[in-house]
Amino acid sequence: MKMVKRVVLILSLLAVFWGSPQQTRAQLAALPIGSVIQNIGELAKQLEDGAQALIQQGNTALAQQQMLAAGILRQLVLQLSETYKGSLDATFSSLAGAEANVVNDVESVLDDVANLEGKTATDAQEIIYKMQGGVNQIINKIPFISHDPVFYGMIVHDAFSEIPKEGIDLELLGLNFTDDRLDNKHPEVFIAGESIPNSNLSVQEDRIHVKIPDDVKSRIGFGDDACTKQSTFSASLKVFFKTRRSFMFIPINRETSVTFNAFALTGPERFVMRGELNGILKKKTDEPATFSVRSGQVTYGCEENNSGSANYTLPDGAKEVNCTAGWVDISNTKTRSASCAVGGSTVTATGTVRGRDRECIVSDILSGGIFRAVVGRRTACNCPGGGHATLQLSGSYKLPRTEEIPYEGEGLNEQRFLNEVNVVLPSDDTKRVTGIYLLISRDQCTNVLDRINLDLPTDPSRVAEQSSVNGLFKATFRAETLHLQQVDQ
Structure with a gap:
């Protein structure tokens, strides 16, 4: 009730904000009665305007209390105007006897008006009763009425x-x-x-x-x-x-x-919106994977060296790569070596092999005669053929993966509103709302008044609209915001 404070400040009717009650009564008593009456009427008008604003906000209970306060002040204006219509330029302090004491009752009523500020409807009711009693006392006290x-x-x-x-x-x-x-x-x-x-x-x-x-x-x-x-x-x-x-x-x-x-x-009617959300949860995981590739067959002869290589191209996003390299399908091989390395998105294996040694037989050359003396040696060598091997590259890695898990029935925070309400439902990389189910009831009532089932498009730039089953409301989803509005009937 800021308008009450403004009127009190302008009129100086409630100097209690700056001074003692005795000073307040003295200032009020010194004002011309006509000015007091006019200012009280203006205060009543401010109360009525404030009540209309409260009605638009849905606070009817407090609005009717404020309207009642305005009605009490208007009756006070009427009674004072009729009583002192011939003495509007006089002051209360110039009156004699009981009439001069009316200023005390008027000051008390105005003080009650100021006390309405910030009160609930229940608290305001007690103040209204007190105001009523104060004005009734004034009416019973003033003469000629x-x-x-x-x-x-x-x-x-x-x-x-x-x-x-x-x-x-x-x-x-x-x-x-x-x-x-x-x-x-x-x-x-x-x-x-x-x-x-x-x-x-x-x-x-x-x-x-x-x-x-x-x-x-x-x-x-x-x-x-x-x-x-x-x-x-x-x-x-x-x-x-x-x-x-x-x-x-x-x-x-x-x-x-x-x-x-x-x-x-x-x-305006007051409503309660309750709802549930359906959507998709995006769960990111690291999926393990393995790979194995081979080179072509590498061949070699006895005491021959040869080499081989194998390559594997990793998929995009692969991480935590491990590799091993080795020769398989080996035949007639004396030695072998292999290694692997990861370079960017490519895994490379290289290796060398060597064929077996030749197989040689040493025989003696004998002389004739009884003593058969050895006179020399002759060597015969054989080379087993078919030396071959294959280089194998093996390994493992992890690949990031997004798994979409549907969910439904997630509770939406309860919203109280007059004729419209906005609720932000942001989506991100981990969650996307695909549908909204709304139940609307009147405030303080558990019975469902209307309902809406709104499906949302996959394209976030598009707008989704849906009327309620009974046609009382309309829901619109735009730019991650749900707007629910009562439809004029």
Whole structure:
């Protein structure tokens, strides 16, 4: 209620923010009565404007309290204007006796208005009752006013209000709702034109508690159930009293009546969105793989050397590469060696082999005669053929792999909203939302009002739209943001 503070600052009606209560009353008492009345009227207008803003925000309970405060101030303006219409340039301090003390009551009422700032609807209700009592005291104190019925406004204790019901549906606030000269005749209350039985009324001088019959509730759509749509309705109050007038100094007191009208405040509907997400989880893993390649057959003869090589090209992204190299399918080989190396995306094996040695036989050359003396040696050598071998390159590596795992039924954070709401659902390399399932209900009601099943395109630049099953809402997904909006009916 910043507007209240602005008015108080401009008018200096509540100098309590800077000084003592005695200073406040002194400043207020020094103002012309006409200025005090005008400024209180402006304060009432600010309260009404603030109440309209609260209605648009969906805070109907606090809005009706603020409207009621404005109604109390307007009645104060009316009573003061009528009483002091011939003395608007005078000050309260210039008045004598009890009238001068009215300034104390006015200051107390204005202080109550300032205390409304930042209060909940429940806390504000107690302040409203105090304001009502303060203005009633002023009305009963100031002179020259016929104490006719006064009406400030109505409080609705429905399912949408933060104010506890306490067994009643409506509360009408004012003054002089009964006249003892008419044996405190009961006022008549009408809801949407329907007369309410006296048995459903609890009448006091300054307030009337009303219990709306069930059939009337059903007809007007009274919000006694959080699952029903909040609706507005009219209420009228007819109060009976005796006039206090005279003609030629002869009192003329006859029964008369006055009718006051009010309307239940209705703000935008409040909803709750619950949902589930379906999508794909992208899980990155390292998949092991092996490889094995061979060179062509390498051939060689006895005591001959030869070499071979083998190559393997790794796939993109291969890592943690290991390799081994060796000769296989070996025949008639004396020695062999092999090695491997990794260079970039290529694994290379190289190796050499050598053929077997020749096989030689040594024989002696003998002389003739009895003594057979050895006179020399002769060598015969043979070379086994068919020496061959194959170079084999083997190894292992790991290849990064993305595995897509579907998921469903992931809970979406509950969202409360008036007529629209935005929820950011970002996607990244590890997760992508493919579908959204929404359930919409009225606030404080568990019954499902409507539902939407929205499938999302794989292309993130595209827009997805879907109307709800009952046509009450529309969902749009654009740029990773879900927008849910109530559709005008």
